Amino acid sequence: MIQLADVSYAYPDSGRFVLEHVDLRIEPGTITGVVGASGAGKTTLAKILSGFIPHVDGGQLSGSVVIGGRDLSGLPLAACVSQVGLVIQNPFNQISGARYTVRGELAFGMENLGTPRDEMASRVAEVAGLLRITDLLDRSPYELSGGQQQLVAIASMLVLRTPVLVMDEPTSQLDPVGTRMVFGVLSRLRGAGTTIVVFEHKPELLHAHADRLHVLAGRRIAASGSPGEILSDPRTDQWGVSATRYTRAARLAREQGLVPAEAPLPVSFEQAAAFFGWSARTRPPSPEDAR
Amino acid sequence: MSIAIEFVDLHFRYPGGVEAVRGVSLTVSAGERVAIVGENGAGKTTLVRHLNGILRPTSGTVLVGGASTRDRSIAQLAAQVGYIFQNPDEQLFASTIGADVEFGPRNLGCTPSEAAARAASALATVQLQDQAGLHPHHLSPSERKRVALAGVLAMQTPVVVLDEPTTGQDARGVEIVAGVVDSIAAQGRTVVAITHDMDFCAEHFDRVVVMADGLVQADGDTRAVFDQVGTLERAAVEPPQLLRLAAHLGWHARPLTPAEFVDASTREPRDLGTRVD
Amino acid sequence: MTRAQFVGTGSPVHRLNPVTKLVALLSILVIVFALPQWWVSAIVVVGVLLPAAVIARCGGPLIAVGGRILLPIVVVLVLVQGLTFPGGRTMVWQWGVLSVTAEGLLFALNVGARIVCLVLASVLLVLTTHPGDLMSALTEAGMSPKFSYIISSTLQLIPAFRSRADAILLAQQARGLAVPRNPLRRIGVMMPLLGPLVLGMFTDVEERGTAMEARGFGSTARRTALEAIPDSTAQRVARWVMPLVAVAAVVVPLVWEVL
Amino acid sequence: MSDQAPLDTRRSRNRLLVAAGAVIVVATYAYLVVAQPAGMADSGTTRAGLIAMAGYVIGAVLIAAGSIHQLPTTTIAMIPVAIAVNIVVGQLVAVLGLPVYLDSIGTVLVSVLAGPAAGVVTGILANVIWGLTLNPIPLPFAVVQVVIAVLAGTAARIGVFRRVYLPPVAGLVTGVAAAVVSAPISAFVFGGATGGGTGAIVGAFQAMGQSLLASTTLQGLLSDPLDKLITFTVVGILLAALPSRFLQRFPFAREHRVVTTAPLAPPPSPSE
Structure with a gap:
């Protein structure tokens, strides 16, 4: 379990807080999405969750960050990174370049931690199969496309098998097919007990895969709830969170009085099909239809 | 202020030997809003990079305002074609946002006061007027992308080319970029955009060009192109959400915006809404 | 070369x-x-x-x-x-x-x-x-793995940085920057070209440091080798x-x- | 190594390596220049070449080894990027046809932001990279980079980069030092011929009656000070234009107030 209690943070010498009084509770073996406008502090929160703040970036951190019963500020960085794997936003910078092939790049983290040779080879093969990059293993990571590099960057953390994974926009360079595949892999990892925190803003995928969403706005957690609740909330625009076109159309229909005001708004394609299918037959959808 | 652009049987082969554009002929009239869609490697960026001379045709011709781009340098074409690159960090350099936005107009020969006025108005268009005195890197990446957009808008070119303008933008950023596209077109200027965001594309462009394998696969009115399901699938393009939903519900209408969708929902035959299980 | x-x-x-x-x-x-x-x-x-x-x-x-x-x-x-x-x-x-x-x-x-x-x-x-x-x-013979990382990483970064420099040159030319003929006046075009390169360097440096730590580069464990x-x-x-x-x-x- | 004792031993071992390297470099220079072994300049068959090469290379290796161990991972991660900037800027400047090299901007930036030790490693490994990319000529000159990095770092520490007009002066001094230190390598390892243009200049000085070492020193003094002057000036301008947020990330720059004397922002207190 991950628990943030009253966390505030200011970067060194900056004179202002980027996060204030953040409380967050994340259950083990779940996928948690964190959404919010660009510049709302998502990358900062990702670094707090993985111990890089305050261990590397310094600055002023108050409150407590407890992961698996231990306070991160009391642990050395090496212990933090063995608990929490961080996938940073830009895959180009996640790739170390210390090795000349994707295979070597994937093994690099394990080499640093002293993983035995046979074990390294089998973990590389397993993760590469999972993310469908087996045919890239002997290529140079720098001659790959942005999307392929992003898959390599994700794989380079998955091989370390940390109990917690924090991912900062892990699908920013992927096409829809790649994005769905990555979320599929995350769902499998959750099934195996990994706790995943993903900073992402693709509403359809969050709705399909996340167990819970938190909204970061105005330097704090502005709302928490199920993906359905958060993504159909009337405040999405104000939070800088994008709603699906289904939700927007349904909201418009509700504003025009075409459906009852209490009807829950759809987020996904399936829900929207049900919503507008029913509305077209003039029977208002019941709350169960949209869930 | 309004000029047309034309590609005539354009071929382009990279020095490595890959032929990225394999015979494209396309005319864009002044004031059109054209979106070019297709998966990575389809040749979209290669095509539009011919508009301001970054790439030169292997064969074929590119006409901007009726004249070939052949004998004009990138800097000369810059007065006619504004090109907004994907990555703002490859162009922002000045110590204030305002100064950076003035860079383009100054290069085009504007007086300092004119450049400042243009910069102010461009920054207002992207809603960053209050940040003009800050360093570009005080902003979030999504805001920096809007600074780069303003830097090209301030050059007031008759043609504006946008490469993936909504990538990395949050909800509000997408809305602002959409507003920019609409306002450029309203002034009779031409907008050509490459985009992966089909919903954005459906709501703000008159015309869609689908590319795959260096060729144009479909070209025409937005609604008509997004209805060519087979072609889109071959080009690995997913139709916009609402259009897909309307088709799934068996509607005749092909709505592009939430308003059109809701409007259509009241007019569609009611018994057709039962295909849902 | x-x-x-x-x-x-x-x-x-x-x-x-x-x-x-x-x-x-x-x-x-x-x-x-x-x-x-x-x-x-x-x-x-x-x-x-x-x-x-x-x-x-x-x-x-x-x-x-x-x-x-x-x-x-x-x-x-x-x-x-x-x-x-x-x-x-x-x-x-x-x-x-x-x-x-x-x-x-x-x-x-x-x-x-x-x-x-x-x-x-x-x-x-x-x-x-x-x-x-x-x-x-x-490294196996006892050299610090830090040397090995720096050398290998640099060799692979150079082509990427060269394409970044090309992209910067293009982006500024697309904003109307013309390279003057006079060599001394060319010094004036240096800032629009060097600025983005060096600013980009700072972002890279911060992210790369984080990514390296996340992959145990600072670990004091006895390292192993894949090959x-x-x-x-x-x-x-x-x-x-x-x-x-x-x-x-x-x-x-x-x-x-x-x- | 969580306990204190090994950390201390390692720290003193690192200092010892750096000190030994520095002593060897200085001794080499002193022997070659001050002691001027008899008959050295008369033929190519003295051991001056061996001494110059061995002294400088062993010195550079010891200094690099002693310096790299002091650096945290975040600083190490910075070095490849800085070397790439060195090389790419050098090539950009060549493409633009500017009359300078500017191939040590990255090294100077690292020295200023992360301290001389980081700069030393950057500079030496930049020359190793050149060696690995098929031009071994710069390799014996690695120790010159040590001088540049140490002087740049020291300049930053004493506040040179807080004023616009001081970096050119520091650059000039660094350029003179670099020219002096590199001269014995040019003379005794390469016979004055490290390249076409520079070789011709060395020849011109010799024709005027200068010794080989004096000629290579004078040749260096013609180009290095100007190049380093421009390098330091450019770095000064870049640093002045940087948002403070970037500089706060570097403990050395923060601790020594490298760029500004402005007071630190007071730590904020949470609202409510």
């Missing part, structure tokens, strides 16, 4: 342990600098380097690359020292005010032979050794014998002089 030009022919020279080759290179350098007569270098080039290049099937690239580096140096060396060597007394050839001295030519021959040896030996090592293998082998480095008893012996020969090349002449 900033890309490592490894030519992978899979020859016996390629398959040697990279440390063996590096020790050989260093021993050769010590020998030719300790015995500074031109014929020592000539023997090393003809007797060791060229045969090794033939075995490695890298003769062509070695001559091409080595020639490109050496030709200007050797030409300048012979001309400049032949004509202007301070210790020159014995005139061999005179034309107007120009005079070539025997001492100057001998100096050029002695120095030039060593440079040829230095360049050819280094280039041969680079041609026959993948930089990654060299770094892995040196095994080939080695043999013969090579282990050679790695002792070659430096001994080099030391002898330094010590023997000294003792000779003293006696």
Whole structure:
């Protein structure tokens, strides 16, 4: 379990807080999405969750960050990174370049931690199969496309098998097919007990895969709830969170009085099909239809 | 202020030997809003990079305002074609946002006061007027992308080319970029955009060009192109959400915006809404 | 030229342990600098380097690359020292005010032979050794993994940075930046070009540091390696014998002089 | 290594390596220049080449080894990027046809932001990279980079980069030092011929009656000070234009107030 209690943070010498009084509770073996406008502090929160703040970036951190019963500020960085794997936003910078092939790049983290040779080879093969990059293993990571590099960057953390994974926009360079595949892999990892925190803003995928969403706005957690609740909330625009076109159309229909005001708004394609299918037959959808 | 652009049987082969554009002929009239869609490697960026001379045709011709781009340098074409690159960090350099936005107009020969006025108005268009005195890197990446957009808008070119303008933008950023596209077109200027965001594309462009394998696969009115399901699938393009939903519900209408969708929902035959299980 | 030009022919020279080759290179350098007569270098080039290049099937690239580096140096060396060597007394050839001295030519021959040896030996090592293998082998031999990371990472980053520099140049030209003809006025276009490159560097540096820590680079655990480095008893012996020969090349002449 | 004792031993071992390297470099220079072994300049068959090469290379290796161990991972991660900037800027400047090299901007930036030790490693490994990319000529000159990095770092520490007009002065001084230190290598290893243009200049000085070492020193003094002056000036301008947020990330720059004397922002207190 991950628990943030009253966390505030200011970067060194900056004179202002980027996060204030953040409380967050994340259950083990779940996928948690964190959404919010660009510049709302998502990358900062990702670094707090993985111990890089305050261990590397310094600055002023108050409150407590407890992961698996231990306070991160009391642990050395090496212990933090063995608990929490961080996938940073830009895959180009996640790739170390210390090795000349994707295979070597994937093994690099394990080499640093002293993983035995046979074990390294089998973990590389397993993760590469999972993310469908087996045919890239002997290529140079720098001659790959942005999307392929992003898959390599994700794989380079998955091989370390940390109990917690924090991912900062892990699908920013992927096409829809790649994005769905990555979320599929995350769902499998959750099934195996990994706790995943993903900073992402693709509403359809969050709705399909996340167990819970938190909204970061105005330097704090502005709302928490199920993906359905958060993504159909009337405040999405104000939070800088994008709603699906289904939700927007349904909201418009509700504003025009075409459906009852209490009807829950759809987020996904399936829900929207049900919503507008029913509305077209003039029977208002019941709350169960949209869930 | 309004000029047309034309590609005539354009071929382009990279020095490595890959032929990225394999015979494209396309005319864009002044004031059109054209979106070019297709998966990575389809040749979209290669095509539009011919508009301001970054790439030169292997064969074929590119006409901007009726004249070939052949004998004009990138800097000369810059007065006619504004090109907004994907990555703002490859162009922002000045110590204030305002100064950076003035860079383009100054290069085009504007007086300092004119450049400042243009910069102010461009920054207002992207809603960053209050940040003009800050360093570009005080902003979030999504805001920096809007600074780069303003830097090209301030050059007031008759043609504006946008490469993936909504990538990395949050909800509000997408809305602002959409507003920019609409306002450029309203002034009779031409907008050509490459985009992966089909919903954005459906709501703000008159015309869609689908590319795959260096060729144009479909070209025409937005609604008509997004209805060519087979072609889109071959080009690995997913139709916009609402259009897909309307088709799934068996509607005749092909709505592009939430308003059109809701409007259509009241007019569609009611018994057709039962295909849902 | 900033890309490592490894030519992978899979020859016996390629398959040697990279440390063996590096020790050989260093021993050769010590020998030719300790015995500074031109014929020592000539023997090393003809007797060791060229045969090794033939075995490695890298003769062509070695001559091409080595020639490109050496030709200007050797030409300048012979001309400049032949004509202007301070210790020159014995005139061999005179034309107007120009005079070539025997001492100057001998100096050029002695120095030039060593440079040829230095360049050819280094280039041969680079041609026959993948930089990654060299770094892995040196790390295994006790070099700090930090060196290995910096070298390998830099070699791979350079092409990416070069395309970034190209992209910056294009982006600024698309904003109307024209490069002036006057070289001094060109200094004015430096900031729009260097600015984004250096600013980008800061973002990269921060993210790369984080990513490296996240992958345990700061770990104090005993590191392991994915790939095994080939080695043999013969090579282990050679790695002792070659430096001994080099030391002898330094010590023997000294003792000779003293006696 | 969580306990204190090994950390201390390692720290003193690192200092010892750096000190030994520095002593060897200085001794080499002193022997070659001050002691001027008899007959050294008269033929190519003295051991001056061996001494110059061995002294400088062993010195550079010791200094690099002693310096790299002091650096935290975040600083190490910075070095490849800085070397790439060195090389790419050098090439950009060449493409633009500017009359300078500017191939040590990255090294100077690292020295200023992360301290001389980081700069030393950057500079030395930049020359190793050149060696690995098929031009071994710069390799014996690695120790010159040590001088540049140490002087740049020291300049930053004493506040040179807080004023616009001081970096050019520091650059000039650094350029003179670099020229002086590199001269014995040019003379005794390469016979004055490290390249076409520079070789011709060395020849011109020799024709005027200068010794080989004096000629290579004078040749260096013609180009290095101007180049380093421009390099330091450019770095000064870049630093002045940087948002403070970037500089706060570097403990050395923060601790020594490298760029500004402005007071630190007071730590904020949470609202409510």
